[in-house]
Amino acid sequence: MNSSRSAPLQNAASWAASKPPLLRFLTACHADFSTENGGNVADYIPELGKADPDHFGISLVTLDGHVYEVGDSRIPFTIQSVSKPFVFALALDTLGAARVESEIGVEPSGDPFNSIRLNADNHPFNPMVNAGAIACSGLIHQAKGDGAFEYIRQALGRFAGRELDVDEAVYASESTTGDRNRAIGYLLRNNTVIKGDVGAVIDVYFRQCSILVTARDIAVMAATLANRGINPVSGEQVMTPYAISRALSVMTSSGMYDYAGEWIYRVGIPAKSGVGGGILAALPARLGLGSYSPRLDSHGNSVRGIKVCEALSLHYDLHMLNRSDDARNSIIADYNIGKSASRRSRRPHEQKILAAHHQDVRIIELVGTLTFSNVDYISRRLAAGPRPHFIIFDLRRVAAMTRAGARLLAEGFHELAAFNVTVILSGIKHSSPQWEPLGEWVKGTSNLRNYHLLDDAIEWAEDQIVYRHGGAIDSVEVTELSEQALLAGLTAEELARLASLGAIRTYQPGQQIIAAAQPAVSLFFLRSGVVHVRLHGGMRLATLTAGMAFGEMALLETHRSADVFADGPATALEVPLRDFERFREAHPRTGERIMRNLAQLLADRLIVANTKVNLLTEN
Numbered sequence: 125m126n127s128s129r130s131a132p133l134q135n136a137a138s139w140a141a142s143k144p145p146l147l148r149f150l151t152a153c154h155a156d157f158s159t160e161n162g163g164n165v166a167d168y169i170p171e172l173g174k175a176d177p178d179h180f181g182i183s184l185v186t187l188d189g190h191v192y193e194v195g196d197s198r199i200p201f202t203i204q205s206v207s208k209p210f211v212f213a214l215a216l217d218t219l220g221a222a223r224v225e226s227e228i229g230v231e232p233s234g235d236p237f238n239s240i241r242l243n244a245d246n247h248p249f250n251p252m253v254n255a256g257a258i259a260c261s262g263l264i265h266q267a268k269g270d271g272a273f274e275y276i277r278q279a280l281g282r283f284a285g286r287e288l289d290v291d292e293a294v295y296a297s298e299s300t301t302g303d304r305n306r307a308i309g310y311l312l313r314n315n316t317v318i319k320g321d322v323g324a325v326i327d328v329y330f331r332q333c334s335i336l337v338t339a340r341d342i343a344v345m346a347a348t349l350a351n352r353g354i355n356p357v358s359g360e361q362v363m364t365p366y367a368i369s370r371a372l373s374v375m376t377s378s379g380m381y382d383y384a385g386e387w388i389y390r391v392g393i394p395a396k397s398g399v400g401g402g403i404l405a406a407l408p409a410r411l412g413l414g415s416y417s418p419r420l421d422s423h424g425n426s427v428r429g430i431k432v433c434e435a436l437s438l439h440y441d442l443h444m445l446n447r448s449d450d451a452r453n454s455i456i457a458d459y460n461i462g463k464s465a466s467r468r469s470r471r472p473h474e475q476k477i478l479a480a481h482h483q484d485v486r487i488i489e490l491v492g493t494l495t496f497s498n499v500d501y502i503s504r505r506l507a508a509g510p511r512p513h514f515i516i517f518d519l520r521r522v523a524a525m526t527r528a529g530a531r532l533l534a535e536g537f538h539e540l541a542a543f544n545v546t547v548i549l550s551g552i553k554h555s556s557p558q559w560e561p562l563g564e565w566v567k568g569t570s571n572l573r574n575y576h577l578l579d580d581a582i583e584w585a586e587d588q589i590v591y592r593h594g595g596a597i598d599s600v601e602v603t604e605l606s607e608q609a610l611l612a613g614l615t616a617e618e619l620a621r622l623a624s625l626g627a628i629r630t631y632q633p634g635q636q637i638i639a640a641a642q643p644a645v646s647l648f649f650l651r652s653g654v655v656h657v658r659l660h661g662g663m664r665l666a667t668l669t670a671g672m673a674f675g676e677m678a679l680l681e682t683h684r685s686a687d688v689f690a691d692g693p694a695t696a697l698e699v700p701l702r703d704f705e706r707f708r709e710a711h712p713r714t715g716e717r718i719m720r721n722l723a724q725l726l727a728d729r730l731i732v733a734n735t736k737v738n739l740l741t742e743n
């Protein structure tokens with residue numbers, strides 16, 4: 125642990141107690157398999173034979189970029205064949221898929237990695253055997269000439285998230301003893317797979333195999349493969365999702381040499397091994413694993429590395445073909461404005477219209493990742509019910525969207541447009557890359573609107589309903605106090621008396637009328653315009669229109685609990701609290717009536733708040 129950590133109270137026991145289970149599991153694997161001494165360190169490249177056979181490191185990287193490390197996870201070793209899927213991906217992105225795919229096959233060979241054999245078309249079987257890997261290095265050499273190796277080194281560094289060096293001794297050793305690979309190189313040139321200088325191409329290949337990595341590095345590289353090419357630690361999009369998915373494909377079919385079939389059957393995680401002792405395993409959408417232990421079995425795969433992968437897959441049931449998903453878990457709430465309206469307080473005639481048409485505005489709040497299955501389920505749920513005029517999808521809790529999910533969603537929007545349904549999205553954080561595919565597909569859809577806040581979206585839809593059914597909204601002026609819910613039941617005389625206590629105020633658009641924490645010394649009755657109440661610096665609690673009161677909490681509290689601003693030009697009758705209290709004392713019956721009205725208003729607000737909370741838990 126880091127000695128500079130400034131937490132003297134945390135003793136060793138409390139650290140041990142806070143170990144995440146996955147770290148415990150990896151630690152246990154490391155302890156268990158440390159006693160496994162089968163296999164031999166590769167020595168056909170003499171310098172590799174110098175590796176310490178007892179070195180053993182494991183690292184696992186999650187897709188949110190957390191790095192677990194156990195044992196010798198920072199001991200450098202040469203990457204060897206673990207470089208192959210990355211250079212293949214690099215070739216795909218550099219030369220184009222058509223070119224690369226016409227030169228190199230993707231069928232498993234069933235042969236050892238160093239077999240001097242091509243397929244029936246005289247092309248390498250796949251990019252994971254030496255012939256295919258050397259062909260990839262040749263393609264990069266064609267594109268980049270003398271800069272080929274540096275180009276590869278930099279690309280691998282982006283996968284690892286750091287600059288990678290070369291082990292010059294291993295490079296020199298392989299170069300002096302690598303005639304078998306030269307033989308493969310000449311066979312490739314004989315069949316015009318390599319077109320230029322075989323020596324130069326083989327040199328690029330030897331150097332690329334001699335790049336130094338650690339178990340941690342290859343775990344980050346694996347996690348980048350598992351994350352559609354975005355390095356989860358650095359955040360960089362290293363290669364295209366196409367190249368990444370094809371690299372994973374050849375790892376799946378041929379990554380573990382002539383043990384590949386057995387591997388994918390038993391472990392079910394795309395992987396690549398190297399004679400340096402590394403195994404890299406990448407489980408798409410889940411994790412990247414790197415292990416280092418130089419003792420190899422007869423196929424050239426690290427014995428302990430295989431054990432780690434097998435244990436991980438078995439213990440957590442991670443076989444990639446043993447998956448299912450619940451399509452229904454992305455809807456967190458589904459309701460209409462009858463159940464939960466916007467925070468805008470409505471005048472009685474508006475309330476009547478909205479109550480009669482509450483089914484016209486449907487709100488669906490979504491959560492998690494929108495996938496093919498989730499979006500299909502949502503669209504069927506929509507199709508089953510009565511068709512509303514407005515559908516609001518609240519996406520503030522949506523973390524991501526797959527391309528399939530985005531495509532289905534866009535198709536759903538087009539379908540709704542055909543029925544004149546207006547789709548409103550809320551909660552999209554702007555410029556987040558996950559919305560790009562959706563943005564691209566919904567371009568030109570005229571029935572689509574966007575609101576940052578769900579409540580604004582609901583309010584807008586409600587306004588449309590009110591307009592459609594003949595209710596005017598902001599233009600009215602209410603000069604009488606008789607519409608005030610707080611003053612319900614008062615006689616005309618009492619109302620006139622109250623009115624005479626106040627003064628009429630005029631506010632400019634945006635002007636602050638009440639400030640939170642200030643002494644509460646008056647009540648307001650809105651005569652015209654719109655005001656909104658918001659928590660200090662925070663969310664909007666209510667929008668009020670003519671005929672409604674605000675600051676009425678002054679009857680109960682000594683200080684203001686929220687801010688109030690005028691949305692547009694507004695006028696209000698301000699009644700000083702002292703005069704109001706004197707009025708209540710002079711008319712005790714009426715005073716009690718007002719307090720009962722206030723209790724009713726607060727109870728109504730509480731019911732609304734409870735319904736909003738409940739909507740999120742009942743689904």
Ligand code: GLN
Nearest residue numbers: 204205237333398399400
């Ligand atoms: N450089 C090694 C070779 O070509 C790589 C082989 C491997 O890791 N399987 O022999």
